[in-house]
Amino acid sequence: MNKSAMCLLLSSSFLASCSVNVDQYEDSDNNFDLQSYFDGKLIAWGVIQNLNDKVTRKFCVELDGQWENKKGLLVEKFYFDDGEISYRNWHLTETTPNHFTGTAEDVVGSAIGQQQGMAFNLQYTLKLPVDDTTYEVAMDDWMYQIDEYRIVNKTSISKLSVNVANVTIFFDKQLPLNTCLDFNNR
Incomplete structure (x- = not known):
């Protein structure tokens, strides 16, 4: 085994x-x-954020969720600071207590999630369009509930087991709700 392969193996084991x-x-x-x-x-x-922790994009997202009989639909509308608007519709199911599966139009296969205490972890493969190419990247979402109104979400994005970017999101459910309509005018 060459030096590079050994370093990669040791790094992967450490991580x-x-x-x-x-x-x-x-x-x-x-x-x-x-x-x-x-x-x-x-x-x-x-x-x-990119690998150097430089913020490369900012966004606002409006969400609307509906649950019935342990099945949920979570509709997301993303407003990016460059004017792009995108959508994702999560179909979530609680399969056993605190364990979830989910699908969305840009997710490959099923997402797998687990909740415990203040935390929820969701792992899935996302089809990520960049310029004229679509990449499949691994998403590792960690949500932490701060209080009844707020959640912080940290997501690592990986390709071939190498972290390529990170996402940080703050959710707020406190009334009155704001909207993202003014996001690009700030």
């Missing part, structure tokens, strides 16, 4: 050993109820 498991949040103070929080309208703001 795997440092990974966070959602069960670590079992004893946290509040219990994040995904179905309750994402039921109705809410708004979120976020940034996308």
